[in-house]
Amino acid sequence: MSSLTKKLKEILGRVSKCKEKCAAERKEIAEAEKIADDILEALGEAPENKE
């Protein structure tokens, strides 16, 4: 394997890990937003229309 191919594989591996991390963070933010919606509803704010 050429050193260039090796480097490309390394980069692709890092990108893949970043994507996984981003997806996990997006999921956490969506969960936090759902909790915020539930609290706002309990505090009398009408729930937002979901897109």
Add this chain to the structure above:
Amino acid sequence: MTYSRLLAKLQRIKSKVIPPEPPEIRGRIGNDELVRLYETIFPEARHCLYIADAYSEITAISEIRRFVDWDITNIFPYEAEIHDCDDFALALAGDFAKYPGWSGFPVTFIWGDLYGGHAFATAVAWRSLAERVPAVYFIEPQNDWEIAREQVEGIEVWLIPFA
């Protein structure tokens, strides 16, 4: 995008959960004055007034209104006997009692024969920050509207506890 939306929601929650800043301008009112003010409206009030503290704080009605507007006692649905007038009145008075900076003001529960038997809220406050004359106010905690003094004047009062 999602993160900024979450932050905006957290800000809204904060504004609903944390009470408004307490009034900076406040004075003191003695129990004799409280009794006198209620007796002018309800001549037999003395026997149903229970005052726990040696004195109360006083501020302008606009400041009391600022808290009432923030408070969410009024949003909950009425349910006869289970969550009715006395519960609304206790909740609003209790919310004042709950928060430092607001608990010293004479805002409380009043129960009497309005509409044949009704509990609502009452407060003693200055007419304004400029005109520091104490007056009695009545608030309907189910919708936050003020009840006119003329509407309650002379009713039989059963209980006014001040804490």
